[in-house]
Amino acid sequence: MNGVWIMAGITWREALRRKILWTALVAGALLLAVFAAAMHLQVLEFQGRAMSPFVRYQVEAGMLMIGLYTCDLLAVVLTILTSIDTIAGEIGSGTIQAIATKPVARWQIVLGKFLGFVAMIAAYVAVTYAATIWVARATTGVLPQHPLLGYLLIVFECVIALALTFLFGTWFSTLTNGVLVLGLQGVAFMGGWLEQVSGFSQSVHIVTLGIASSLLMPGESVWRRAAYELQTQLAGSLSFSPFANVSIPSLLAMGYAAAYLAVALGVAVWHFQRRDL
Amino acid sequence: MSNANGRGGGRSGWWLVLIPVALVLWTTATASGRTLRHRFFAALRIARPEAVSVNVPAFSGPTGSRRLQDAIASMLASRARVTREAADSAVPDSAAAARLAGFAPHLVAGRADKPSFAVQTPRSMTLTVDRGQLQTVMSEVGQSSGAVPAGVDGQTLTIDTPAAVIASYGHCPVVEGQTLTNQIAQRPPPTAESSDCVILEQRPVASAQAPPGLDMAQLTGIALEVAGMSPVQMAAFQRAFSWAAALALTMPRFMRSYDTLSVNGAPAMLINTLFRRGPTYQLLWSAGGRVYVLTGYGNSADAAGLARTVGPASVGGRP
Numbered sequence: 001m002n003g004v005w006i007m008a009g010i011t012w013r014e015a016l017r018r019k020i021l022w023t024a025l026v027a028g029a030l031l032l033a034v035f036a037a038a039m040h041l042q043v044l045e046f047q048g049r050a051m052s053p054f055v056r057y058q059v060e061a062g063m064l065m066i067g068l069y070t071c072d073l074l075a076v077v078l079t080i081l082t083s084i085d086t087i088a089g090e091i092g093s094g095t096i097q098a099i100a101t102k103p104v105a106r107w108q109i110v111l112g113k114f115l116g117f118v119a120m121i122a123a124y125v126a127v128t129y130a131a132t133i134w135v136a137r138a139t140t141g142v143l144p145q146h147p148l149l150g151y152l153l154i155v156f157e158c159v160i161a162l163a164l165t166f167l168f169g170t171w172f173s174t175l176t177n178g179v180l181v182l183g184l185q186g187v188a189f190m191g192g193w194l195e196q197v198s199g200f201s202q203s204v205h206i207v208t209l210g211i212a213s214s215l216l217m218p219g220e221s222v223w224r225r226a227a228y229e230l231q232t233q234l235a236g237s238l239s240f241s242p243f244a245n246v247s248i249p250s251l252l253a254m255g256y257a258a259a260y261l262a263v264a265l266g267v268a269v270w271h272f273q274r275r276d277l
Numbered sequence: 278m279s280n281a282n283g284r285g286g287g288r289s290g291w292w293l294v295l296i297p298v299a300l301v302l303w304t305t306a307t308a309s310g311r312t313l314r315h316r317f318f319a320a321l322r323i324a325r326p327e328a329v330s331v332n333v334p335a336f337s338g339p340t341g342s343r344r345l346q347d348a349i350a351s352m353l354a355s356r357a358r359v360t361r362e363a364a365d366s367a368v369p370d371s372a373a374a375a376r377l378a379g380f381a382p383h384l385v386a387g388r389a390d391k392p393s394f395a396v397q398t399p400r401s402m403t404l405t406v407d408r409g410q411l412q413t414v415m416s417e418v419g420q421s422s423g424a425v426p427a428g429v430d431g432q433t434l435t436i437d438t439p440a441a442v443i444a445s446y447g448h449c450p451v452v453e454g455q456t457l458t459n460q461i462a463q464r465p466p467p468t469a470e471s472s473d474c475v476i477l478e479q480r481p482v483a484s485a486q487a488p489p490g491l492d493m494a495q496l497t498g499i500a501l502e503v504a505g506m507s508p509v510q511m512a513a514f515q516r517a518f519s520w521a522a523a524l525a526l527t528m529p530r531f532m533r534s535y536d537t538l539s540v541n542g543a544p545a546m547l548i549n550t551l552f553r554r555g556p557t558y559q560l561l562w563s564a565g566g567r568v569y570v571l572t573g574y575g576n577s578a579d580a581a582g583l584a585r586t587v588g589p590a591s592v593g594g595r596p
Contacts, residue, residue, distance in 0.1 A: 249322060250322055253322065
C-alpha cells in the first residue's frame with residue numbers, strides 16, 4: 001500500500017503546485033461573497049416587515065439550502081474539471097510512462113491518484129461548506145439540521161463523479177472524458193429536478209424517469225438525500241424551498257451509489273491494468 | 278508502450294456494455310423483470326416523512342383550510358392516530374341536524390332563503406408527544422428559549438372535536454378537495470351566481486387531554502404562526518379565542534387581511550381570504566361554548582351584519 005500513499009501525496013502536491021486548489025478556493029470565495037450579500041440584503045428586507053418568525057426562518061433556511069446546493073454544484077464541477085486530465089492526459093502526453101515504469105503497480109497509481117483527489121475534494125468542500133454555513137449563521141442564525149452528514153454526502157457525490165472521470169480516463173482522451181462525465185452529470189441533474197417537480201405534477205412516470213437517470217448517474221440523488229438530511233422534516237415538507245421533500249432517495253439508493261462508485265473505480269483499475277500505455 | 282503490469286487491450290470490455298443492456302431488456306420485456314424493476318425503483322425512494330402529514334387530508338373545506346389541531350399534531354408527533362374521523366352527511370332539516378349533532382343549531386335570521394344542512398360527525402385524534410420534534414419547531418418560530426419539559430416526551434395527547442352543523446344558504450359552489458391535481462386542473466372560479474352563498478358552520482369547542490407541562494395555549498399560538506399568521510395577528514386571534522375554541526377551527530389557507538370586531542358582544546375575527554377559487558371572507562367567533570365560522574362568497578362588509586342575526590332556530594327550521 002506504500003505505493004498508493006506515495007501516489008496520493010504526489011497528486012496532492014501536484015494539485016497545490018498547479019494552483020488547482022487555490023483557484024478553486026477563489027471561485028468559492030466569490031460565491032460566498034454573493035451568498036453573504038444576498039443573506040444580508042434579505043435580513044434588511046425582513047426588518048422592515050411585520051412577518052411570522054416561522055415564515056422568516058423558512059425563507060432564510062431555504063436560502064441556506066440554495067447556498068449549500070451551489071457549493072455542492074461547484075464542488076462537483078471542479079472535481080470533474082480538475083481530474084479529467086489526470087489519467088487520460090498523462091496517457092495522451094506520455095507522462096504516464098515515466099510513472100508506470102517505476103516499481104509501482106498500476107493499481108497503486110490509479111488508487112493513489114484517486115485518494116489524492118479525494119483528500120483535495122474533501123478539504124475543498126470542508127472549507128466552502130463550513131464557510132457557507134458560517135455566513136448563514138452569522139447573518140440569520142439559521143443552521144442546517146445534520147451538517148456533518150450533509151458534508152459527507154456532498155463529498156460522496158463528488159467522489160462518484162471522480163470515479164467516473166477515472167473510469168473514462170482509462171479509455172478515452174481528456175476531452176472525450178470530460179464530455180462524457182459532464183454529460184452524465186447533466187442527465188443526473190435533469191432527472192433529479194424532473195423528479196423534484198413531479199411533486200407538483202404528481203406524475204408517476206416522471207418519478208420513474210428520475211429514478212432511472214439516478215441509476216445511470218447517482219450524483220444528484222445523493223445531493224437530494226443530503227438536502228433531506230440538512231432540513232428539518234417540517235421545513236422539508238412545507239415546500240418553502242426547491243429542496244422540499246418530494247421524492248427522497250432511500251438508504252438503498254445510497255447503497256446503490258456506493259456500489260456504483262466501487263464498480264466504476266474497480267473497472268477503472270481493471271482496465272488500466274490491462275491497457276497498453 | 279506496455280509495461281510489466283499491462284496485459285494488452287482486447288475487446289473483453291464489451292461485457293461492461295452487454296450486462297447493462299441485457300438487464301434493461303429483461304426488466305422491460307418480461308413480466309418478472311418488470312415486477313422486479315417496479316419493486317427495485319420503489320425501494321430506491323422513501324415515502325414522504327409524516328411529520329406534518331398526519332393521516333387526514335391536509336386541506337379541506339371551501340377555503341382549502343387546515344384544521345388547527347392538525348397543525349398542532351404535526352408539530353408534536355411524527356404520526357397521529359385518528360381514532361374517529363369526521364364524515365360529512367347531508368340531512369333534510371335543522372331538526373335532523375340537531376339529532377345527529379347532539380345540539381340545536383343556530384341559524385342566520387338575516388337570510389330569508391331556506392338553508393341546506395349537513396352534519397360533520399365528531400373526530401378524535403391521539404398522538405404521542407415527540408419532545409425533540411416540538412423543540413425543533415419552537416426554534417423555527419423563534420421560541421428556542423422556551424424549553425419543553427422532558428416529562429412530556431412519549432406522553433399521549435388526545436383531542437376530541439365534537440360534531441358540527443353546516444348550514445349553506447344561496448347558490449354555493451360544489452366543494453372539491455384542494456389537491457394539487459385539482460389546482461393544476463384549474464377548476465373555474467366561483468361564478469357571480471355564488472356571490473349569494475353563505476355557509477354557517479358551528480360546533481361546540483374542542484377538548485384535549487394533555488400531559489402536564491404541555492402548554493396548549495402556547496402550542497396553539499405556534500400553530501397559528503405555522504399557519505402563516507404574524508405575531509401581531511396571532512396575538513389578536515388568541516385574544517378572541519381560547520385554545521379549546523381554536524382547536525375546533527379551521528384556518529384559511531390564504532389570508533389577505535384581517536379585522537377584529539364584535540358579534541353580539543363576543544370578540545370575532547374577520548378574515549379576508551385570498552383564494553381565487555374560494556370564498557371571499559370568513560368570520561370567526563366563539564360564544565356560549567360554541568365556535569362559529571361564517572363563510573361568504575359575496576361582500577365581506579355584509580359579514581358582521583349577518584353574523585349578528587345568528588340565533589336559535591324556531592320550529593320549522595327558521596330562526
